Amino acid sequence: GYQRVLEENRKLYNQVQDLKGNIRVYCRVRPLVPGHSNTSVDHIDERTISILTHSKYGKEAKKSFTFNKIFGPSVTQAEVFSDTQPLIRSVLDGYNVCIFAYGQTGSGKTHTMTGPKELTEEGLGVNYRALADLFHLSKERKETISYEISVQMLEIYNEQVKDLLSADEIRNSSQNGINVPDANLVRVSSPSDVINLMDLGHKNRSVCSTALNDRSSRSHSCLTVHVQGKDLTSGNILRGSMHLVDLAGSERVDKSEVTGDRLKEAQHINKSLSALGDVISSLASRSSHVPYRNSKLTQLLQDSLGGQAKTLMFVHIAPEYEALGETLSTLKFAERVATVELGAAKVNKDSGEVKELKEQIASLKAALARKE
């Protein structure tokens, strides 16, 4: 009875909150690496994740974070996609969408966006599913709107943009003062076209890596999908775009231990990830100045972040206890980009603590009353 009404209300409330903001944060926890049993993840529910930390006094302490959605280790690729699908479909209505995968190296970013190394049907990541869905939906609408879909694949490494669909370095041409990379834009018309292109992109990307030097974890890769739709009755054109970004690993590098190229890479990654965080949090707080200029990544995405654009950040958690430091810094980053739009969700989190404090006060009062 009453409990159910409360539950319904809470759901409705959460849905309204979800609709309110154009910035969403989903948190995904990958399974423990086999052989590991120590975990920092204490508890996961639909919107809250609690992490075990140590307090100053060596005691275990818990810290909770609330986001739009939490995906636990057993959540499948299909389930993750089904919560992403509405956003992707809005591209065909002329929206700009950016989806980011954030997290330390090994936390599951590529798994979410592309899938595991040995790709199976069930393993397909957001990138493939998104494109397949766009093709499917555009066919459904073909009586009313004629769509053209094309893709670009870029890599940003040390603040340099490289075209993964050609061997050339990219020069930026400026249109209306906005940086538009002269990258290959390839028309696609089926999921197999996309798979072939992504294979090519991945090959071009790995040319620059060696076994000991996996560059992919230290560069951002960006699959951009451009959609143009022509209304067959009015002749009106609508344009939408989607950026699917597998970010460089967010782990902090110990500056005392790296030198030369590694240090330079670490500094570039640091700079661009904090620039991204700054842009998203200033969009979330509706600040009048959005600092797009501070990195290549944010410059590249300038037109697709902010305004009516929709942004989704997947933050990835490695659940092993050894990763605790990075896990907390990832969650803090995520909280910073989500905090303002999720103001109400934050209240939910606080209300747990407030409830606990109230209970403590009540029991202290009771103890006091017994003494009197």
Ligand code: ADP
């Ligand atoms: P990243 O891109 O963040 O460096 P990966 O996506 O390469 O991390 O993931 C590291 C390893 O963990 C890979 O072997 C990947 O297949 C596996 N993995 C990541 N997330 C999941 C998941 N949700 N379920 C199963 N395996 C996962």
Ligand code: MG
């Ligand atoms: Mg990766």
